[in-house]
Amino acid sequence: MRSRGAGTRTQLTKLEELLRELRVEEVMTRRLVSVSGDFTMAQVKELLRKHRISGVPVLEGEALVGVVSIEDVTRALEQGEMGAKVRDRMSREVITVFADEPAVEAVKRFAHTKVGRLPVLDRGGKVVGILTPGDPVGRAFRVMDLRYREQEQQRWQQKGLGLEDLLGEGASLVLRFRVQGEDFAGAGKASVQAKRVLGRLGLDPGAVRRATIAAYEAEMNLIIHTRGGELTLEATPHSVVVEAVDKGPGIVDVEQALQPGFSTAPEWVCEMGFGAGMGLNNIQSCADEFEIESEVGRGTRVRAVVHLSQSGRKDRLNR
Amino acid sequence: MRLQDIKVQLEAEQVAGSPRPELEIKEACAADLMSDVLASARPGSLLLTGLTHPQAVRVAALASLAAVVFVQGKEPLRDTLVAAEESGLPLFVTQLSLFESCGRLYQAGLRG
Structure with a gap:
């Protein structure tokens, strides 16, 4: 060997x-x-x-x-x-x-x-x-691992490969996470993981950032307001689609829920720096396309689409 | 301003993450409300916060921030340190208050 x-x-x-x-x-x-x-x-x-x-x-x-x-x-x-x-x-x-x-x-x-x-x-x-x-x-190995990851990401970006090159035209990559209700300790893990994966694929970093911030807010909503649900991120050569689906309790007044600052979050959430009524607004402002549908007793579906910039890997950091 | 200069200005110590003394920081934001951070902090910014929950690190990683400073001498939770080590995000603790920290960095030329 x-x-x-x-x-x-x-x-x-x-x-x-x-x-x-x-x-x-x-x-x-x-x-x-x-x-x-x-x-x-x-x-x-x-x-x-x-x-x-x-x-x-x-x-x-x-x-x-x-x-x-x-x-x-x-x-x-x-x-x-x-x-x-x-x-x-x-x-x-x-x-x-x-x-x-x-x-x-x-x-x-x-x-x-x-x-x-x-x-x-x-x-x-x-x-x-x-x-x-x-x-x-031990510490040196951790630093080495981090640097390796960064270099690997740079290599992808320098090659300028798109998802088409990886998957072929028409194919997409789906990341699917189960999110538990009230699992505040694990909150955000799915979105952080998704950012790591999408980042490694060398996708436009600005778009990945917007998509995963939207995913994070959606993930927090599942944890704070529902009994749990499913978070998916689908990467295609042109966009990242974030979708969060739950089975209830549903939103009484969607218009009202979309008002900045409107919140029904319980106090324990606010004490931890959340529940300020900005979640859905943040998703909206990160997304190029946004949809929400909800029925009380049935559940809610939030869908946000972030377009990858046309020039491929050109950074669009400031949204 | 280099990360090293910020550390000196705030008399802070690094408690986790990659050592990146030469990292150039141009902007900072201060908040305990994580949605505010996600809504307004620009990539590459420094985050000053009193929230020592792992969410602070996850939010900073998602928003592509450069580093996080915990103010008021707050000890980060163990899970917070682990999250920082996983993402490599440099994490600092200063004994100074949020107000004093912001004041010093602003005076030293950092902007929000």
Whole structure:
């Protein structure tokens, strides 16, 4: 498998490059859990359990004075000294890394010292974060993945391929999502996913943006107002058609529902930044064609068509 | 204004997303109402908001915004961080209020 070996090598080189390029502060964890020397070992045990971590830096004021880890806790437990103060049980020789050093320096330090964590200092000596051994490489892979996706998208756009080239004239691509009523936690996932797919196909980014904003508002409406329904996006060489269909409760007065600011959304929705009565208006203003039909007790169907710009991939970002 | 300059102006820290210090930001918008963001924010804008729900990140991704700043030192929910990592959208937290954040960025030359 020569080709595969070569691929792995290329990826390793890229990873090394990236670890040199990224700085420690870009791969570290910033949400810092720390203790003071006055904590008891029992308190440390609780803290480690609660945050599911294996060690914490010990600070006096802003100064780093030591590290206390799960091993120290275990030893105290065995010796029946869980009431002992952290300052008497911590390791005082702390290996650290500076925030502006390349991430690869942290990787080296982990390899050479076998410590389980590295407190990260700024040049003033203040602790600004912490690193565990998996952080630098894990983070670098994520960055690599993102960049790959972006490049892939650019390649599509540069080739100037349209959907016709992919599917053949007359064919279309349909994305269909089931949307659960009141599933606020998952809200928007379908539309974000749709944007990713349509974007990767290299369709006109401005049109994709308008279509998926319309899809998002429609998705929110399904979640806020209905028992659930179906959201579809159909991409053809000339347009993206967004359709949301539900089985009720239906809209009493469609004219009124289309008025900006008119809302029947419950309070819990408003507290989360929605329900301002702009959803249908946003769909309308994103769409080149818009239809809505609703019957109380039967359900609602919203259809929005966004035309792809004639020049193919020419951007029409400002609608 | 570069994303790095905005970070400095707001004394903010990046909590998720791709590091893009050199990204050029020309416009910003501030809102807690996500429909307002979708209706008015132009692509490439910075979003300042107090809404730390994952929806803030999803809305920003859909509207093709450049980055999101959570004001008032609000801790993003775990799902919010995950959503930002998935989309690569840079996410910042500042201790400053929404008013103060907007004021500083406006004074530094950023417009809405």
